[in-house]
Amino acid sequence: MGVGNRFKKQGPPGPLDESLVTRKRKDAPAAAPEPRGKKRSRTEIREFKKATKVAAKANNPNKVAMSEHRLKAAKPAKKVVPAPVSDEDMSDDDDLETAMEAVNVTGLDALGSASDSDGLDDDEFPDSGSDIVDSDDDVRKTAMWSDDEDEDEVKEKLTAANIVGLSRKLDMQKAIEDAEAQAELEEAAMTTNIAGDRPKILEDSEDEEGQPISKLATQDLQLLRTRLNDTIRVLDDFKNLAEEGRSRVEYRAQLLKDICAYYGYSEFLADKLLNLFPAREAFAFFEANETPRPMVIRTNTLRTHRRELAQTLINRGVQLEPVGKWSKVGLQIFESQVPLGATPEYLAGHYILQAASSFLPVMALAPQENERVLDMAAAPGGKTTHIAALMKNTGCVFANDSNKSRAKGLIGNIHRLGVKNTIVCNYSALEFPKAVGGFDRVLLDAPCSGTGVIAKDASVKTNKTELDFMRLPHLQKQLILAAIDSVDHASKTGGYIVYSTCSVTIEENEQVVQYALNKRPNVRLVETGLSFGKEGFTSIMGKTFHPSMKLTRRYYPHTYNVDGFFVAKFKKFGLTPANAVGANGAASSSGKAAPTVPVQEEYVDKRPIKDSDEEDSDFGGWDEDEDEVYMQRAERAQLRRKGKNPKAVPPKKSNPAGKPLADKVEAKVTGNSAWKTEKADANGAEEAAKKGVKASGAKAKKVDGAEKAPGKKQAKASGAEASADAKKADVNGGAELKLQKKKSGSGPRKAKA
Numbered sequence: 001m002g003v004g005n006r007f008k009k010q011g012p013p014g015p016l017d018e019s020l021v022t023r024k025r026k027d028a029p030a031a032a033p034e035p036r037g038k039k040r041s042r043t044e045i046r047e048f049k050k051a052t053k054v055a056a057k058a059n060n061p062n063k064v065a066m067s068e069h070r071l072k073a074a075k076p077a078k079k080v081v082p083a084p085v086s087d088e089d090m091s092d093d094d095d096l097e098t099a100m101e102a103v104n105v106t107g108l109d110a111l112g113s114a115s116d117s118d119g120l121d122d123d124e125f126p127d128s129g130s131d132i133v134d135s136d137d138d139v140r141k142t143a144m145w146s147d148d149e150d151e152d153e154v155k156e157k158l159t160a161a162n163i164v165g166l167s168r169k170l171d172m173q174k175a176i177e178d179a180e181a182q183a184e185l186e187e188a189a190m191t192t193n194i195a196g197d198r199p200k201i202l203e204d205s206e207d208e209e210g211q212p213i214s215k216l217a218t219q220d221l222q223l224l225r226t227r228l229n230d231t232i233r234v235l236d237d238f239k240n241l242a243e244e245g246r247s248r249v250e251y252r253a254q255l256l257k258d259i260c261a262y263y264g265y266s267e268f269l270a271d272k273l274l275n276l277f278p279a280r281e282a283f284a285f286f287e288a289n290e291t292p293r294p295m296v297i298r299t300n301t302l303r304t305h306r307r308e309l310a311q312t313l314i315n316r317g318v319q320l321e322p323v324g325k326w327s328k329v330g331l332q333i334f335e336s337q338v339p340l341g342a343t344p345e346y347l348a349g350h351y352i353l354q355a356a357s358s359f360l361p362v363m364a365l366a367p368q369e370n371e372r373v374l375d376m377a378a379a380p381g382g383k384t385t386h387i388a389a390l391m392k393n394t395g396c397v398f399a400n401d402s403n404k405s406r407a408k409g410l411i412g413n414i415h416r417l418g419v420k421n422t423i424v425c426n427y428s429a430l431e432f433p434k435a436v437g438g439f440d441r442v443l444l445d446a447p448c449s450g451t452g453v454i455a456k457d458a459s460v461k462t463n464k465t466e467l468d469f470m471r472l473p474h475l476q477k478q479l480i481l482a483a484i485d486s487v488d489h490a491s492k493t494g495g496y497i498v499y500s501t502c503s504v505t506i507e508e509n510e511q512v513v514q515y516a517l518n519k520r521p522n523v524r525l526v527e528t529g530l531s532f533g534k535e536g537f538t539s540i541m542g543k544t545f546h547p548s549m550k551l552t553r554r555y556y557p558h559t560y561n562v563d564g565f566f567v568a569k570f571k572k573f574g575l576t577p578a579n580a581v582g583a584n585g586a587a588s589s590s591g592k593a594a595p596t597v598p599v600q601e602e603y604v605d606k607r608p609i610k611d612s613d614e615e616d617s618d619f620g621g622w623d624e625d626e627d628e629v630y631m632q633r634a635e636r637a638q639l640r641r642k643g644k645n646p647k648a649v650p651p652k653k654s655n656p657a658g659k660p661l662a663d664k665v666e667a668k669v670t671g672n673s674a675w676k677t678e679k680a681d682a683n684g685a686e687e688a689a690k691k692g693v694k695a696s697g698a699k700a701k702k703v704d705g706a707e708k709a710p711g712k713k714q715a716k717a718s719g720a721e722a723s724a725d726a727k728k729a730d731v732n733g734g735a736e737l738k739l740q741k742k743k744s745g746s747g748p749r750k751a752k753a
């Protein structure tokens with residue numbers, strides 16, 4: 001684990017799109033190769049000295065020699081773009097910084113997309129209709145350069161300055177890290193065995209299960225690591241390296257114990273994770289969990305463009321580059337002189353801090369403009385806001401989370417990022433599609449054990465028990481059926497469900513997907529459309545899954561330098577059979593009776609698993625007395641607006657005590673003037689259903705996602721404003737959703753759509 005690890009490259013393909021850079025500079029003179037005997041820059045010398053010092057500290061002459069050798073051998077930066085900037089110019093950190101400061105990202109070809117049309121695409125250039133972004137690109141570009149400068153020339157120089165400087169720095173860091181790693185390996189090999197010998201790993205004593213255990217003190221981390229290496233070497237070449245009479249099982253048992261001791265996992269979890277990979281790969285996985293993933297931000301294309309954002313941040317002293325060709329909105333951060341969660345751009349919602357792997361489920365979902373999309377477990381909203389951005393704030397997103405306090409954070413992000421097409425709900429997702437259904441697409445980013453994000457949360461190493469791996473998959477299975485049932489199979493543009501977790505276990509991924517395939521014959525797996533990722537397992541540890549499971553995608557920290565993740569995409573092509581497991585309210589979004597298709601019955605406990613922190617909070621709840629005051633105030637305000645004196649008009653009779661408030665709080669989704677406003681009254685549920693708002697037995701609980709504004713009873717849901725005096729509902733591109741207040745025991749008030 002080293003400082004440099006923070007700066008490791010982000011996933012495939014490589015972040016710098018050299019082809020783009022070279023293509024863009026096709027008019028530039030051919031670059032001369034870097035001279036062989038090139039004088040080392042001050043930075044390089046400094047880095048070399050650092051490496052030498054580190055090695056010397058470890059009192060290891062080999063390491064010093066290794067570092068020197070590695071540095072000599074270090075090739076000129078692979079990504080370095082020969083540029084009209086001299087070595088001298090870029091030979092110092094100060095110079096690099098100056099260049100970074102000077103850089104204008106409008107000219108940073110590398111920050112463009114891979115598209116042929118000037119590296120730009122819709123993603124990067126939102127509609128000119130956006131209220132904040134000045135989409136006149138030409139105007140923007142010209143404004144950035146002084147009139148007397150040749151724009152191309154300046155672009156050229158500054159582009160090169162940024163890239164060369166960054167690349168050089170990265171390559172130096174990599175060279176040093178490689179040198180250290182290699183020296184460490186060699187040191188380890190020297191300490192124990194000469195390569196090729198049969199290492200003595202297993203001892204004769206046995207543990208309570210009859211497995212041989214070594215007497216090696218587990219506190220001796222260096223020796224433990226050496227033995228880990230040796231055991232893996234033996235397992236790789238068992239025939240030649242195993243001791244006589246020893247079985248693979250014995251070596252594996254030793255490996256498991258050493259992994260637990262070295263990395264601090266419970267034996268239960270280490271065993272589960274070890275089973276996923278061959279021994280050497282498992283070692284790489286455990287090792288990768290010890291280092292943080294690169295910091296990544298996602299450009300909010302509702303507010304800005306990636307190139308513009310990059311330039312602003314570079315000007316603030318942030319070193320960054322595009323996350324990779326696979327994303328047009330991600331920026332990987334290498335170093336920052338400012339806290340990225342507090343820049344003016346952050347506060348203005350130009351970006352969100354988001355792990356690269358979290359882009360993937362949304363990319364797989366591929367929401368389209370004007371669709372109705374459900375994000376079933378949405379808080380804190382990284383994916384919801386991405387969905388809204390891809391939809392360019394059109395259509396309607398229902399962002400649901402069962403955890404009230406987390407849902408508040410979701411509302412905060414939605415507001416900050418300028419999302420205006422989203423309604424926040426606070427249900428258990430198991431209540432869908434009864435609450436609302438008939439969606440074009442549904443994302444289920446399921447609650448999970450987090451075995452893919454151990455680098456972020458090391459407590460996962462020890463706090464997950466067997467019970468968790470029964471409870472979580474149980475919940476995930478129920479949720480995935482609810483997700484499928486909430487989709488309109490007849491959707492003209494969609495009919496898709498994406499299931500994702502930030503876990504790598506089979507129980508939470510392939511087994512859940514297989515369960516869905518078994519219980520819902522009306523869905524099949526389809527390509528995720530993601531350009532990288534390992535195939536899901538079709539068989540592992542004696543379990544076999546449907547061959548189409550290979551269409552699902554797995555992501556690991558050690559393979560792509562992203563958080564561990566799983567993504568599966570389903571297409572729904574028919575109605576859910578009425579007698580299918582948990583098919584309550586699932587039959588049809590169009591109100592037609594579902595054909596009876598026999599499906600194997602299985603008892604599914606539909607009782608929601610309670611979140612421990614799900615105590616009643618004021619999230620979206622109603623307080624009738626308080627409401628009454630606000631309602632009256634709103635009425636007075638309305639009268640004043642009409643030019644009437646509120647005092648001259650007799651006050652309306654307030655609701656008799658005990659009677660449920662008949663007032664209808666209506667949620668108006670603002671920001672999309674194109675939406676029709678059509679009224680759906682109390683009897684209009686059926687009509688609303690026809691319009692796409694699923695109303696069958698709808699018990700829409702706080703579909704408003706209402707947020708109480710202090711001093712004003714105003715329900716807001718991401719640009720959706722439910723105001724008591726507005727008395728209008730305009731939800732779902734045409735269907736008006738009236739939320740009728742109704743008492744429901746001690747729980748939050750429910751509303752009927």
Ligand SMILES: C[S@@+](CC[C@H](N)C(=O)[O-])C[C@H]1O[C@@H](n2cnc3c(N)ncnc32)[C@H](O)[C@@H]1O
Binds near residue numbers: 378400402428445
């Ligand atoms: C992996 S997180 C979601 C992250 C979110 N999609 C994002 O990108 O920011 C899982 C979420 O599921 C929520 N959750 C847990 N059980 C749920 C349930 N039964 N219904 C709805 N949400 C649930 C948790 O509160 C948590 O916020």
